[in-house]
Amino acid sequence: MSTVIFSKATTDEHIDGIVALQQRNLPRNLTADERNVNGFLTVEHSSALLWEMNRPYRHIIALDADEVVGYALVMEKVWKDKIHVLLSMFSEIEKKLRSLKKTDLKYYVMGQICVDNEQRGKGVFRQLYKKLHDQMRAHFDLCITEIDERNQRSVQAHLAVGFKEFHRYTDEQGVNWVIVCFNYT
Template identity: 50%
Template sequence: MVRYTQATSDGHLEQILELQQRNLPKNISAEELKNEGFLTVEHSFSILKEMNEECGHIIALDHEKVVAYALCMHPKFSESITVLKPMFHEINLAISGRQNYMVMGQICVDKNYRGKGVFRKLYETMQAKLPEGMDTIITEVDAKNQRSLNAHLAIGFTELKRYQGDDGKDWVLIVL
């Protein structure tokens, strides 16, 4: 039985990184990339831990094995990951100075657990565990990652804006 909670140990963080590695474009086929979705950011253990100390990442555990995660990224980390700096810039333009949001930094569900409601439950848990004073979750999806975009829209996210990043990719900024 899958249970949902916040990451509380280095072991949880290490398992998040293992699941992340299995879903990066460099480690999956072109067919998987198109049909299953993909991750964009490769985190270091140290930044993952720092982020977790500010707001615990949401994890799905099956017999203590991390089978899915949604990373919580407080706005104070806006300068910590180079590839995400443009996203924070666009968020600030779109919501003009509001600070009552948490960024969902990355979401991933193990292949064996997809299509079973895990994605939705991760976000429900994240909403329930937002720090006091925060009432909004914002994230972005690579416009080419149609599976992820459709999944987010299906659970209630709405589009804030589309933009082209410094990397030349098209991004969709969405809010829940």
């Protein structure tokens, strides 16, 4: 029986493993039943963009015998213009922070989290977030991410590890989003 090890993404093999796992979990590669039961990813990242996003804070990965079986991506605000589908999320976050008079809070976006089907239900999701929070809490006040409302597996998993609902909105394509937040303060 193998052991899952948690680490930071530092090699081409790590980034390639993230891309491979991501590809397997994009909606176009899943049946409707798989999307409903296991969830799905929304954004597709290139290897080049993942490398750029991997500085100065590293993505967190879960490895089983050198295979990437889970990951949590770090995305600072500077990347908002690189991924068009996320522009509305950043806009909604900023509006919500202004309405709460909390614009002084430093936040980053957890750009995506994914766990291989064979590793689900084994605590990998929770450990990825623990390692991510350990790395980021000294630098930021909040960890924020958004989840397609149809992806209830992900919504529930985030709430179970301590995220709180922060905001909901509907984008210009009619997709309903749940923005969740983990407060480090």
